[in-house]
Amino acid sequence: MLNTIMSETLPTDERYNTSFSRYLDEYRRSIENTEEFWNEKSKIIEWFRDYDRVLDDSKKPFFRWFVNGKTNVSYNCLDRHIKTDKRNKVAYIWVSESGNEKIVTYYGLYRRVNALARGLLNMGLRRGDHVTIYMPMILEAPVAMLACARIGVVFNVVFSGFGAEALAERIKDSRSKMVITADGAWRRGKIVELKSIVDRALELTENVESVIVVKNTNNEINMESERDFYYNDIIEDGYVEPEKMDSNDPLFILYTSGTTGKPKGIVHGNGGYPVWISNTMKWAFDPKDEDRYWCAADIGWITGHSYIVFAPLLLGVTSIMYEGAIDYPKPDRVWDIIERYGVNILYTSPTAIRLLMKYGDKYPNSHDLSSLKTLGTVGEPINPAAWHWFYEVIGKSRCPIIDTYWQTETGGFTIAPALGLGLPDLKPGSATFPLPGIDPVILDDNGREVKRNEKGYIVLRRPWPGLMLTVNNDDKRYIETYFSKFKDMYLMGDYAVKDDDGYIWLLGRADEVLKVSGHRIGTIEIEDALVSMKEIAEAAVFGKPDTIKGDTIIAFVTLKEGYEKSPDLIDYFKRKIREELGPIMVPEEIHIVDSLPKTRSGKIMRRVIKAVYLDQLPGDITTLENEASVDEIKRAVEELK
């Protein structure tokens, strides 16, 4: 059995250099002696109490790792290092859009985290309580995450580009007692008024008792007495004993979009998660003690959680943290930061690369990028043109590109070239091979493995320590979404192929989830917001391929009786979506039509709308109840031309 898995999953040793054989050995060990392997790898963090068992799969698919182990993520990110020569090492170099800079050492971060943890305890928060963090990319954001982790408070970070409704929904589902936020965020020289968005969200929710506000942009804000407090007024210097958290106690919830219903609250724990992300960061990026590492994501997404905050701090790495747009004030912003701070490892998204590529080579060429030694990408498949530009123009053909394929649910990287274990030859656009512990297989709809070079669903056959614990308040949804299509195997929701050499190529989502500038967006959330407007009867949302952003959002809607189609109405719909869901969710185009293609049972045929819109053949439309609607969509598209 094992031999089949190995030969299906991996290339043979002979074709590769000696260093790659280290990867093969580690990989083989992770599959053959899983418990022994993870017992060894779990020592990457410190445990207050050793676990009784490495893996309990008796209640699968609720896999439990490091059973009864006790640890604390904040302790492991901070206290552990300040006892060593990392004490005065820089943890973060924070840079703002306007060029301000703040440097915090591991000891400095430790002090800040303790001060906030004390403040939160003084305000009555206790282990097991829930807090929502809605913040820009400022140092207080990781401080807040670590302070919560320290006292066993489960936090849920909401991306600061989300609007009031989206925020309220997440506050409610997570039953947060507190919101930690800022007066505002800087974006392209303008202030995004975060506090007023929080105020609106709190009108829609009842569970929040207090709000902590960091002064960041110094804009005027409303402060509700007894409810709202300035961050600087509640922190208190001192030491707070880290809680002894169980491996499988929740650490945080992060909401992510799916195909149906509300966004899912993905729950990650205190044991398996830190073990997974710190090992995967070491394997994939192999950061050295003196390296400066920059992950240009936002803490509002899983990439920021795992690879801006926790993994780099667990490993004691120095990170750059940047607040602002990557091409502001000038298109050379990223290259300027790399030169100024001597960045060695740059981790970003294909969308960012395509955007920067569009500005031309003169911007990177006017900076000294010789400090770079490793490049990484995440979020969407990278197209070969962007890969080559990144490799040649930015990395000067000497830096490997670590294309990391993973998801919110997987906690950390799953498929990626393992620089730290021995690189395979890279192929532009392939994430290459699974990291140790990951056992991928590509299946057809009937659960049969597809042949080489054939497209299928990518599925993981074995559990790994970074797998989420569950979906918040919804164990059933966890099973149905991820472990039902193929029993007891984890469905990633993407299409993939494996080529003749065993390399894995990701081909994008197999469902209605969009990737807009690398951000994961559920069409259903936008449809829900549209149909909840009094003017709209029905809505269908889908993605249009875009050469820079991956997908852009397109909506078709029908109006209720008594409303007339007009450009003003479309602007109004866009404005409403911006307010409720946030700027990243606003459709680029909204088309008003008289009817939408539906099946006889009344289901809107998004597939047909999308195909007609993209000028493709709509496929079988004989089940349509109203074929005339297809012509209407064609007309709407014609009008656009």
Ligand code: WTA
């Ligand atoms: C996509 C982001 C191809 C994929 C870490 C996945 C990728 C979804 C890659 C998860 C990659 C992420 N190549 N596709 N290297 N990385 N994806 O939860 O569709 O925001 O299912 O996590 O992003 O998005 P999420």
